[in-house]
Amino acid sequence: MEIKNILIVDDEPVNLKILRAMLVPEGYNVVEADNGAKALELIDLALPDIILLDVMMPEIDGFEVCRRIKSQKERRMIPILMVTALQDKIHRQQAMEAGADDFLSKPIDRIELLIRVKSLLRIKKYSDELIESYQMLKEKNRQLEELEKAKEGLTHMIIHDLRGPLTNISMNIDMCLMKIDPTSPISSYLNNASQQCLYMNEMIQGLLDIHRMEEGKIDLVREYINLKDLIAEVAENYSSQLETKKITMNLEFHSSVSRLLVDPRLIKRIIFNLLDNAVRHTPQGGQILIRTEDSLDGKCITISVIDSGPGLDEKFHDRIFNKFEQVKLKKEGVTTGSIGLGLAFCKMATEQHGGKIWVSHGPNGKGCSFSFMLPVEPEGNCRS
Ligand SMILES: Nc1ncnc2c1ncn2[C@@H]1O[C@H](COP(=O)(O)OP(=O)(O)OP(=O)(O)O)[C@@H](O)[C@H]1O
Ligand SMILES: [Mg+2]
Numbered sequence: 001m002e003i004k005n006i007l008i009v010d011d012e013p014v015n016l017k018i019l020r021a022m023l024v025p026e027g028y029n030v031v032e033a034d035n036g037a038k039a040l041e042l043i044d045l046a047l048p049d050i051i052l053l054d055v056m057m058p059e060i061d062g063f064e065v066c067r068r069i070k071s072q073k074e075r076r077m078i079p080i081l082m083v084t085a086l087q088d089k090i091h092r093q094q095a096m097e098a099g100a101d102d103f104l105s106k107p108i109d110r111i112e113l114l115i116r117v118k119s120l121l122r123i124k125k126y127s128d129e130l131i132e133s134y135q136m137l138k139e140k141n142r143q144l145e146e147l148e149k150a151k152e153g154l155t156h157m158i159i160h161d162l163r164g165p166l167t168n169i170s171m172n173i174d175m176c177l178m179k180i181d182p183t184s185p186i187s188s189y190l191n192n193a194s195q196q197c198l199y200m201n202e203m204i205q206g207l208l209d210i211h212r213m214e215e216g217k218i219d220l221v222r223e224y225i226n227l228k229d230l231i232a233e234v235a236e237n238y239s240s241q242l243e244t245k246k247i248t249m250n251l252e253f254h255s256s257v258s259r260l261l262v263d264p265r266l267i268k269r270i271i272f273n274l275l276d277n278a279v280r281h282t283p284q285g286g287q288i289l290i291r292t293e294d295s296l297d298g299k300c301i302t303i304s305v306i307d308s309g310p311g312l313d314e315k316f317h318d319r320i321f322n323k324f325e326q327v328k329l330k331k332e333g334v335t336t337g338s339i340g341l342g343l344a345f346c347k348m349a350t351e352q353h354g355g356k357i358w359v360s361h362g363p364n365g366k367g368c369s370f371s372f373m374l375p376v377e378p379e380g381n382c383r384s
Helices: 013-026 036-046 064-069 089-097 110-179 185-214 229-238 239-245 264-281 340-352
Strands: 005-009 029-033 052-053 082-084 102-105 223-226 248-253 259-262 287-294 300-307 356-361 368-375
Touching: 005 013, 005 036, 005 368, 013 029, 013 110, 029 036, 036 052, 036 102, 052 064, 052 110, 064 089, 064 248, 082 089, 082 110, 089 102, 102 110, 185 340, 223 264, 229 239, 229 248, 229 264, 229 287, 229 300, 239 264, 259 264, 264 287, 264 300, 264 340, 264 368, 340 356, 340 368
Parallel strands: 005 029, 005 052, 052 082, 082 102, 248 287
Antiparallel strands: 223 259, 287 300, 300 368, 356 368
């Protein structure tokens, strides 16, 4: 069994002798100090597991010694048992206020002393174990963070370096396409391969952009935009897909704000992503509505993309904004080039503008309504 160290502090040699005589036979290692200053000095040398502290001492009294020990972070876990002839409540209260853990009256009863010492040592043992576990967890966490950082760095490097060979493959496919009969079956295979290269390139770009945003390396390049024109321009890109799926798309502009000072590249990509999802999830003959409106205080503007698709269970409403989070919908077909980065990008890009993004159910609880809010003034904030 590990021998416990007990520091006893008393200015009366006879009291030190009595305490020693009670504790040593029980297997404790006793260190003595006959005044407060000496006790404070001895703590780092003796490394006591418990301190028995007399109250009435010349110069620095027991209350003050206790206060000083308990005010030091690395020493405050040492239990202090105040030992005194003072009986009144005021002194007990003073001892507790100074941070003492327990109180023992003189003349000392041996059994009572041993019980208190044992109980305080048990508490000290638990707190030591807790501190040790906390330190271990802290260290493990630090190692994990380091590992995660190294892994991210490596992944980022690989993703970055994939672009070179991919461009090369793409260029070679294009060259083959130029040399063969466009009506041949090989041409259609090559066209397909070329399309896949484009998807891959987009994914790589998306990953690199997200990485840069996470590192805080994307600076907004703000320009005045006309929101209505920008939305119409993005929507126009989907006209043929809408026609094929016979989806009706409506644009409703209820906002009084027409010009916004934002990064057009990022805002366009947010709308692209939301519209891309809406078109993908809306069934044949469905509807999509893009709507803008002012916030009640007029400081923010909300842009919503509402679809008549299968909707999303509420339990996914927060999660889908995480990277690589995808929800498998029962009737969802295979979607090429989709890896679950779109909404993560939208979240980072809106937040970078001081805005926020969320999803709710569409009208009558059907479909999805993805909305993002942007501050009208560049220094504004809609995140609260
Ligand atoms: N309009 C929507 N209706 C139903 N589910 C949606 C809708 N938009 C997004 N989701 C769900 O949220 C998931 C995450 O969307 P996100 O745009 O981040 O990724 P993705 O579309 O799967 O891939 P990527 O955008 O990277 O091509 C989707 O996989 C889908 O399960
Ligand atoms: Mg998407």
